[in-house]
Amino acid sequence: MSGFSFFMVSASFGADFDSERKTRMLIFGKGNLRVPKLSRDVYIAAAGMTDFRKFYPEKQTVELCLEAIRMAVMDGLGMEPKKFREFVNFCVYSQFADHFGDQLLAASKVHDYIGFDPIGNIEIKTGGATGGSSVLAAIMSIASGFASCVPVIGWERMDEVDTRQGNAYIASAACKDFESELGWSYTTYYALMMRRYLHEYNPNRETLAKIAQKNHHYARFSPYSQLPGDYSLEEIMKAKVVSDPLTFPECCVMSTGAACLILADEETAFQLTDKPVKILGIGAGTHTLRTADRRDMPVLLLPNETLEMYKDRKNDWPGFTSFLAARFAARQAYHMAGIHNPIRELDLLETHDAFTVSDIQTYEDIGLRPYGRGAEFIESGEAYLESDLPPERKLPTNLSGGLLGSMHAVGATGIFQIAEIFWQIRNEWEKFHSDEKYWKKYGKTKPEDFKNLQVPNATRGMAISHAGTGSHVTAIIIHRGW
C-alpha cells in the first residue's frame, strides 16, 4: 500500500500545475496518505433511536438517551439492561453544541442516568460530523484493545431556543471573526456554494429539487421522521427561499432526539448477537473552517479515478464546489475496505444531506460521478430503491429520509445514519419501521400506502458524516459480519 501512496504523492504534483499554483496548494507527504488499519476487528451489535421532533417538551435529554439505548438493548439484542451493563467497559457520547442544551458536561448526566458509572467515557465534538467522529472514537477504543464493548449515544436538544437563535448557535460553528457576523446562518454559506456550483457546472435546477423530493418521500415511511412529505418539484422550487437559491424543503430540519449504537470486539459481538455488522472501512478528513481559505490544488484521486479524467479541468479544486474533507475521508475508507467502484460495491448509502447542494457535491467527492457530473447520479435513477436498474447499478441513498426529511439532531445524526444501514444489512428495516408499535409509540399513523424500503440482500453500506462547510467529514463503511 505504501507504493500506492507514493504514486498518489507524485500524482498530486503533476505537470499540469505551474509553479505559481504550486505555491498555493496543500502538499501531501507519504504519512498523510497512509491507509488506516485496525489492530483487531470491530463490530456493531445493536442500534436504537428515538423519534425526532422540532419540539420535544415531554422528555428531557437524559430520558431521550435512555430510550435510544433501551431500544438497542431490549428491542435489538433482546437483553435485559442489567445483563447488558455487565459487558460495557467504555462509553462515547456525541453532542454538537453545549449551547443548545445549556448544560456543560451533559454526557456525565447521561452516563449517570443510564447507570454506567464508574466506567470511563469521553464526549466528542466535531460539529455536524460529531456522530461520525463518535463512532470513529468507539471503533478506535475497541480496535486498540482498550475496550471490548462500547455504547455510542448521540443527541441534540435544539428546542430550548427559537429557530433564529438556533441558527445563530449553529453559525457559531463558522469563524466568528470573519464569517458569523455576515448572517449568522449556515444556509447562507451553503447558498454561496450552490450559486458557484450552478455557475461552474450548470446542472438542471430541478435535479437539486429531486434530492429534496426523494428524501422527504422516504421519510414518510419512517416512524422516527420529523418532516415527511410528498412534494412536487414545483412546490419545492417555489417554496419560500431561505437563502437564494435554497428553498425551505432543500434545507435540513432542526431536531431534538437521540440515537445509539453498541460496538464490540468480535468475541463480545457474537455473545451479544448472531448477526453483528463489521466495520470494513473508516476515513476522517478535515478542511478549513472558513470556506474562503481553501487553497487550490490538484484533485486528490479516488481508486476509481485517473489523472486523465481531470487533465482539462479549469476550475479551482476543491474551491467552493467540492469538499476536500469528504474526498479525503472517502479515499481512506475505500482503500481500507478495498472498494474500487462504490456504486457497484456498496448496497446503500446515507449522506449528510443538510442541503440539496451539499448532497450533490458529496456524490462527486465520494466518487459516484466525476466532478461536475453529480446530477447524473440522481437523473440515472441510481439513487432510488424503486429504480428499474439492476441492483449492481443502484446505490439507494438516504432511505432513512436523511437530514432533509427525517432528522438533524446534530450529535445524533451520524449515529442515526449508521443505525439505519445496520438494520438494512441485518434485513431488519421492516422490523424497525413497519411495526405499528413504533408508529403508535410516537403518536403517529402509519401511511396507508406504506412502502417497504428494505434493500434486497443488503450486505454493505456507507455513511458520510459532515460538519461546517466541510470542516470535518467521516466515511464509515459497514459490512455483514456473520
Added chain:
Amino acid sequence: MIPSDGATKLAKKWFKKEIPGELLVRFNPREIVHAHTYGGLSKFFKGLTEGVLYGTKCWDCGGPEGNIWLPPRVHCPDCWRKMTWMTVDPANAKIYSHSTTNLPGAGFKGTVPCPLISLEIPKVRTRFMSYLSKFAEDEPYIGMPVKPVFRKKISTYTILDVSWVPID
C-alpha cells in the same frame, strides 16, 4: 430568601404549540457579554476603521508574487513562522459567488435582504467573504466588479466594518 426575578417565566406556548398542562417549561433568559480579543489580528480590524484592507504573506512559502492571505493569519500554516502584513489593493476585485441573507440568525446587525459575497481579488490567494451594502435589482452576479467601502465612523470593530459596492 431568593429574590423574585420578575414575572412568571413559564412558557405556555413554544414553536406555535400549546404546552400540555402537566409539563413545566421555564424560560431562562440571560444577557452575556464576552470580551473577545483579536490578538495578533487586531491590525486588520483597526485597518478597517482606517479604510485599509490588510492581509498577510509568507515570503518563504508564498513565492515572489501574490498569495496574500485575506482573512489574514499571523502565522503561516505551512512553516509556522510569522507572516508579513501587506496592504491589499482591491482594484479589479470581482464577485466569485453570492447568496442572500433573508432570514438571519439572532445577533445579525445588518438589514435584509443582505447579499453575502465572496471575492476574487488579484494577488490574494483566498476568496474573502463579505457583504454588498449597495446593489441594484439585477445584482449581484458572478464576475461583478466591486470596490470596498469602510465604516470609519461608528465602527463596529467587526468584519462588518468593510462592505463592497458596485464599481460604477
